[in-house]
Amino acid sequence: MSKPVLEVAEVVRRCGGAFLNAYGATWSLAQRTVLHALVLCRTSALGGHLERCDNPSCGYQRPAYNSCRNRHCPKCQSLAKARWIAARQQQLLPVVYFHVVFTLPEAIARLALQNKTVVYHLLFQTVAATLHSIAADPKHLGAQLVKRQYVCKQLTIERRDENSNGTP
Numbered sequence: 001m002s003k004p005v006l007e008v009a010e011v012v013r014r015c016g017g018a019f020l021n022a023y024g025a026t027w028s029l030a031q032r033t034v035l036h037a038l039v040l041c042r043t044s045a046l047g048g049h050l051e052r053c054d055n056p057s058c059g060y061q062r063p064a065y066n067s068c069r070n071r072h073c074p075k076c077q078s079l080a081k082a083r084w085i086a087a088r089q090q091q092l093l094p095v096v097y098f099h100v101v102f103t104l105p106e107a108i109a110r111l112a113l114q115n116k117t118v119v120y121h122l123l124f125q126t127v128a129a130t131l132h133s134i135a136a137d138p139k140h141l142g143a144q145l146v147k148r149q150y151v152c153k154q155l156t157i158e159r160r161d162e163n164s165n166g167t168p
């Protein structure tokens with residue numbers, strides 16, 4: 001797997017201070033801890049170890065920094081994510097799938113950061129009702145949707161900058 005041109009950790013290193021100055025008041029200690037873990041992951045701050053080739057005739061070794069093992073860290077979770085995607089692809093039915101994105105207005109998105117359980121529950125209920133209503137309409141699908149629990153887990157709540165042009 002090749003290294004990405006720009007890593008999330010580098011973005012946080014460069015812009016994390018300014019971001020926290022602007023939005024830090026709305027962030028919990030747990031969220032700040034994740035940000036800190038991303039910055040430290042695979043740096044000398046977490047120490048290191050020697051990686052050895054599994055082939056006994058090779059014996060190649062190289063030094064490597066330790067991982068943060070935070071479940072939100074893209075470096076630590078990239079292999080787990082690839083395995084998860086491969087497993088989900090095995091479950092796909094041979095039908096057409098649609099990717100639907102629901103976006104909260106900025107004022108409600110700010111409320112969601114402070115009241116996640118309530119706002120996300122309302123959002124998922126509203127999304128499900130909207131999708132069922134549109135799908136049932138003969139002008140669209142004229143069909144009844146099959147409800148799956150994991151559909152809601154795949155929804156992404158994005159906080160958009162007030163100057164955002166609406167593109168993700």
Ligand SMILES: [Zn+2]
Pocket residue numbers: 037038041042067068069070073074075076
């Ligand atoms: Zn990590």
